[in-house]
Amino acid sequence: xxxxxxxxxxxxxxxxxxxxxxxxxxxxxxxxxxxxxxxxxxxxxxxxxxxxxxxxxxxxxxxxxxxxxxxxxxxxxxxxxxxxxxxxxxxxxxxxxxxxxxxxxxxxxxxxxxxxxxxxxxxxxxxxxxxxxxxxxxxxxxxxxxxxxxxxxxxxxxxxxxxxxxxxxxxxxxxxxxxxxxxxxxxxxxxxxxxxxxxxxxxxxxxxxxxxxxxxxxxxxxxxxxxxxxxxxxxxxxxxxxxxxxxxxxxxxxxxxxxxxxxxxxxxxxxxxxxxxxxxxxxxxxxxxxxxxxxxxxxxxxxxxxxxxxxxxxxxxxxxx
Numbered sequence: 001x002x003x004x005x006x007x008x009x010x011x012x013x014x015x016x017x018x019x020x021x022x023x024x025x026x027x028x029x030x031x032x033x034x035x036x037x038x039x040x041x042x043x044x045x046x047x048x049x050x051x052x053x054x055x056x057x058x059x060x061x062x063x064x065x066x067x068x069x070x071x072x073x074x075x076x077x078x079x080x081x082x083x084x085x086x087x088x089x090x091x092x093x094x095x096x097x098x099x100x101x102x103x104x105x106x107x108x109x110x111x112x113x114x115x116x117x118x119x120x121x122x123x124x125x126x127x128x129x130x131x132x133x134x135x136x137x138x139x140x141x142x143x144x145x146x147x148x149x150x151x152x153x154x155x156x157x158x159x160x161x162x163x164x165x166x167x168x169x170x171x172x173x174x175x176x177x178x179x180x181x182x183x184x185x186x187x188x189x190x191x192x193x194x195x196x197x198x199x200x201x202x203x204x205x206x207x208x209x210x211x212x213x214x215x216x217x218x219x220x221x222x223x224x225x226x227x228x229x230x231x232x233x234x235x236x237x238x239x240x241x242x243x244x245x246x247x248x249x250x251x252x253x254x255x256x257x258x259x260x261x262x263x264x265x266x267x268x269x270x271x272x273x274x275x276x277x278x279x280x281x282x283x284x285x286x287x288x289x290x291x292x293x294x295x296x297x298x299x300x301x302x303x304x305x306x307x308x309x310x311x312x313x314x315x316x317x318x319x320x321x
Contacts, residue, residue, distance in 0.1 A: 015241075037215070037216060057174065081151050085146075
């Protein structure tokens with residue numbers, strides 16, 4: 001990847017593919033936990049095959065392995081809350097709530113990279129939140145879906161910032177493989193633990209964990225439609241974009257990546273509208289909200305190009321004696 005422009009094109013393709021994850025998550029008939037587990041198993045196998053074809057090492061002998069595993073734990077929480085939000089609300093709401101990740105990134109990235117908070121990032125993040133409110137207004141029927149979706153956005157911002165640091169220290173394929181493999185391992189333990197938790201008879205948990213205990217049936221025993229959707233979700237919408245999503249961070253900041261990811265709900269909303277029609281129908285203000293998100297993307301790109309040009313034109317005053 002030679003330029004920032006090339007990285008942006010790859011990022012936009014990645015986000016377009018991510019736009020289908022919410023759609024596929026709703027189409028797949030499995031419950032949230034079984035869905036996440038099956039997705040990660042397929043994605044991890046896909047990455048292993050890709051590593052062999054690309055001749056990339058997946059050796060576990062790296063001092064960053066522990067960080068990959070902890071990042072996988074954060075990703076586990078993100079995917080559970082994301083698909084949970086889809087199941088209790090709609091694909092559009094769950095996807096659009098990810099827009100709030102911009103604000104979380106603007107506040108968290110300076111801590112990780114030890115720099116000052118950039119005022120324009122906070123402003124753009126607040127505009128995105130305003131766009132989110134415009135898109136959905138007061139969705140009282142989906143209040144919990146919005147809460148869970150925003151939590152998913154926080155976790156998304158967190159693991160993307162970590163990956164923005166890791167990508168400069170290791171190969172994106174190896175990072176992706178161990179993070180997703182760790183998600184599969186965590187989901188394996190969670191699914192095995194659920195029957196035990198249900199046996200404790202804790203009030204409220206039996207209903208929430210109904211039909212979620214134990215490992216899901218193997219892929220080949222699922223309905224044909226679920227098999228196709230799972231393969232698309234695990235390979236096309238997870239393995240490939242997960243690697244490219246990390247790779248572009250060598251040229252782009254975590255904030256730029258997260259701001260561009262705000263196009264994911266736009267793609268998801270449009271696709272969902274085409275598939276489910278009235279069930280996912282947008283309100284009048286939603287189109288203004290989408291326009292605000294797009295405006296933020298344009299402004300961020302313009303600002304970065306302006307700052308880059310300024311750095312090239314203006315010599316460093318300390319470079320001359």
